[in-house]
Amino acid sequence: NAGVTQTPKFRILKIGQSMTLQCTQDMNHNYMYWYRQDPGMGLKLIYYSVGAGITDKGEVPNGYNVSRSTTEDFPLRLELAAPSQTSVYFCASSLGLAGDGLADTQYFGPGTRLTVL
Amino acid sequence: AQSVTQLDSHVSVSEGTPVLLRCNYSSSYSPSLFWYVQHPNKGLQLLLKYTSAATLVKGINGFEAEFKKSETSFHLTKPSAHMSDAAEYFCVVSDQDNTDKLIFGTGTRLQVFP
Numbered sequence: 001n002a003g004v005t006q007t008p009k010f011r012i013l014k015i016g017q018s019m020t021l022q023c024t025q026d027m028n029h030n031y032m033y034w035y036r037q038d039p040g041m042g043l044k045l046i047y048y049s050v051g052a053g054i055t056d057k058g059e060v061p062n063g064y065n066v067s068r069s070t071t072e073d074f075p076l077r078l079e080l081a082a083p084s085q086t087s088v089y090f091c092a093s094s095l096g097l098a099g100d101g102l103a104d105t106q107y108f109g110p111g112t113r114l115t116v117l
Numbered sequence: 118a119q120s121v122t123q124l125d126s127h128v129s130v131s132e133g134t135p136v137l138l139r140c141n142y143s144s145s146y147s148p149s150l151f152w153y154v155q156h157p158n159k160g161l162q163l164l165l166k167y168t169s170a171a172t173l174v175k176g177i178n179g180f181e182a183e184f185k186k187s188e189t190s191f192h193l194t195k196p197s198a199h200m201s202d203a204a205e206y207f208c209v210v211s212d213q214d215n216t217d218k219l220i221f222g223t224g225t226r227l228q229v230f231p
Contacts, residue, residue: 004160040126042207042221043161058218090160104149104211106219108160 004109023091031096032074123222140208149211
């Protein structure tokens, strides 16, 4: 199992450009998440999905969009990049079955470091 | 609303000495609590998780944490630090309304000196 994979690892964007951060998991997890991590801060939830075709906003969704057409993939889209979106982005997944004590353990990808200039 | 407070932003220890990383939580119910570790330029890895089965939780790499409801604490400890323990550690609580959503503390950076 590769676990959770993210591409690219690094990216520099100009203000106003758009890009998609890719995330794939091969653990057949139902739930997937996108977080951002700013320097000296914990992770903030951007969007999450409880299954294919279902997405919902997290704490900081503005400026981002997501889709979940398959169980494995959960891409994050930045339409008009702004300097405030400079951050490290982490994708995560969890099994998400009620009643299982380990179900809400989240498994994280290695991150994408994005700089917007 | 749930929250976690990590009481130290930085902790420095010598190799072979005990480690204590402090975390207090705020929750109106019995939460799930986690400790995650992040090594430089890496993703987060689960160290251990508390889900009310036992108040003393043992994790990977010799770490353990004790849930103390009376003190609303979930401190992370290790008897003897190793150089490879140098990393950022996050205390995390599950969201009351959706236990698959996590709320992160701001992190504690652990330095280990030889």
